[in-house]
Amino acid sequence: MNVKYFALAGLALVAVGLIGDAVLADTPGETAFRNRCGNCHSLKPGAFSIAPDLTGVIGRKAGSAMGYQYSPALRDAGFVWTPEKLMEWLASPHNTVQQTEMPFPRLESEKERAAIIEFLNQRHAK
Numbered sequence: 107m108n109v110k111y112f113a114l115a116g117l118a119l120v121a122v123g124l125i126g127d128a129v130l131a132d133t134p135g136e137t138a139f140r141n142r143c144g145n146c147h148s149l150k151p152g153a154f155s156i157a158p159d160l161t162g163v164i165g166r167k168a169g170s171a172m173g174y175q176y177s178p179a180l181r182d183a184g185f186v187w188t189p190e191k192l193m194e195w196l197a198s199p200h201n202t203v204q205q206t207e208m209p210f211p212r213l214e215s216e217k218e219r220a221a222i223i224e225f226l227n228q229r230h231a232k
Contacts, residue, residue: 135225138218146210149229157208163187164227168203179205189223196222 132140139149146157153159158174165188169181183203185191195202196219198212213219 133221133225135221135223136229138222139225142213142218143222160226164189164192164223177205177207179203179207189227192223192226193219 143160146155148155148159149161150159151161152173154171154174158171158176165186168183168185168187168191169176180203187195191202193216196213197216199206199208199210213222
């Protein structure tokens with residue numbers, strides 16, 4: 107066999123490996139979502155554990171994911187989830203909807219909140 111052939115084949119495998127790693131690498135928002143939200147929220151439609159799934163949350167009326175039992179306060183909140191409303195919510199859920207039953211106190215980092223919202227908006231919008 108030709109040495110050039112093996113060298114090119116080796117470079118191709120390395121390139122494919124690097125591209126594959128880049129494609130599989132988490133974005134900052136995905137990492138933040140997994141670390142801050144993923145223990146309770148799913149990104150699979152209709153998959154509820156402790157909390158509703160967040161697929162399509164941006165553009166959805168608060169408290170309206172089918173099949174999830176929301177607190178009356180969130181069910182009756184009367185707003186639609188927008189990036190701005192999510193920013194407010196993640197900064198302080200209990201200031202956004204005072205009687206919410208969500209046990210999460212707040213996410214202090216504005217940068218982390220913005221990354222999560224961007225992730226949800228880009229990959230999981232309605």
